[in-house]
Amino acid sequence: MPWPVSEQVTEQWINNAIVIVVTVLVALLVRGLLARAIRRITGMMIKDASGKRLRATEILRRAADMSDERYAARANTTASLLRNILDIVLVVIVVMTVMNVLGVPMAPLLASASIGGVAIGFGAQSLVKDYLSGIFMVSEDQFGVGDWIQINDKISGRVEEVGLRVTRLRAFSGVVWYVRNGDITQLGNSSQGTSTAIIDIPIAVGADPAPAIEIMKQVLTEMAGQEEWQQVLIAEPQVLGVDSMNAVQTKLRAIADTLANQQWGFQREALSRIRTALHVAGIEDPAVPTAADQAGA
Structure with a gap:
C-alpha cells in the first residue's frame, strides 16, 4: 500500500x-582543513625566509632587516586573499548544491546569471581592473x-x-591621495632594497681638489666607524673625486649605500x-657670481 502523500x-x-x-558540514570541514593548510604554508614561508636571513652575511642581513617584515606582511596578505577566495568558492558551491537539492531549476538560473554576468562585466570593467591590479601588486610586493x-x-x-581597489598615500605637503590600482601604469619605489646617499661638495675652481678629496675621505671614514651610522650604512662610503667643473666651481662627489630611505640623514650630516x-x-668656497656676471652669461 503506497504511503500517504503527506508522509x-x-x-x-x-x-x-x-x-x-x-x-554544509563538509564545506565547513573542507574550509577548516584548507585554511589550516594556508596558515601552515604561510608560517613555513615566513620561517624559511627568517632562517635564510640569519645565515646571510652581516651586511646583507642588515640590508634585509626591513624586508623581513615586508615579506611576512605580503605572505599574510596573500593568505588572507586566498582564504577570501576559498570562502567565496565554497559559498557558491553550497548554495548551488542546496538549490539543486530543493529542486530549483538550475539551467534557466545559470543562463540568466551568465547573461547578467556579461552585462555586469561590461559595466564594471574598471572595477574588475582595479581589483586584478590590486591582487597582482600585493602578490608581487610592488x-x-x-x-x-x-x-x-x-x-x-x-x-x-x-587595498585591492584603492591605494592611499600622503604627499610630502600633507595632501592625501587616493589612487585606483587600475590607473597605476608606472610606479617607482624608493624604499625597496637599498638607497644611495650622494654627497656633492663644491669648491672654488682654482682650488686644488686633492686636499679636499683627502678631507672628504677622512670625514666619511670617521662617520662610518661610528655606531650611529653603522646601523645605517651597508658599505663603506666612496669618494669618487671630481664630478664636474665650470667657470665658478669644481664639484666633488662621494656616495654611500644605506638602508632604504635612510640616505637623507647620513647625507645631511656628511655635508655639514x-x-x-x-x-x-x-x-x-666657490665665488658667488655677481649680477654683472650673470648678465654677461
Whole structure:
C-alpha cells in the first residue's frame, strides 16, 4: 500500500534536510582543513625566509632587516586573499548544491546569471581592473605601507594603506591621495632594497681638489666607524673625486649605500661635517657670481 502523500513529502523534506546539513558540514570541514593548510604554508614561508636571513652575511642581513617584515606582511596578505577566495568558492558551491537539492531549476538560473554576468562585466570593467591590479601588486610586493613611491611620474608620497581597489598615500605637503590600482601604469619605489646617499661638495675652481678629496675621505671614514651610522650604512662610503667643473666651481662627489630611505640623514650630516672641515683647512668656497656676471652669461 503506497504511503500517504503527506508522509512522502515529510520523508522527502527530511532527506533534503539531511543532504543540506551534510553539505554544509563538509564545506565547513573542507574550509577548516584548507585554511589550516594556508596558515601552515604561510608560517613555513615566513620561517624559511627568517632562517635564510640569519645565515646571510652581516651586511646583507642588515640590508634585509626591513624586508623581513615586508615579506611576512605580503605572505599574510596573500593568505588572507586566498582564504577570501576559498570562502567565496565554497559559498557558491553550497548554495548551488542546496538549490539543486530543493529542486530549483538550475539551467534557466545559470543562463540568466551568465547573461547578467556579461552585462555586469561590461559595466564594471574598471572595477574588475582595479581589483586584478590590486591582487597582482600585493602578490608581487610592488610596494607596501610605509614605502615612498611615485605613481605615473605625477604623484609621489608615502603609502598609508594598500587595498585591492584603492591605494592611499600622503604627499610630502600633507595632501592625501587616493589612487585606483587600475590607473597605476608606472610606479617607482624608493624604499625597496637599498638607497644611495650622494654627497656633492663644491669648491672654488682654482682650488686644488686633492686636499679636499683627502678631507672628504677622512670625514666619511670617521662617520662610518661610528655606531650611529653603522646601523645605517651597508658599505663603506666612496669618494669618487671630481664630478664636474665650470667657470665658478669644481664639484666633488662621494656616495654611500644605506638602508632604504635612510640616505637623507647620513647625507645631511656628511655635508655639514665636510663643509666645516674644509672651512677649517682654509679651502676656498666657490665665488658667488655677481649680477654683472650673470648678465654677461
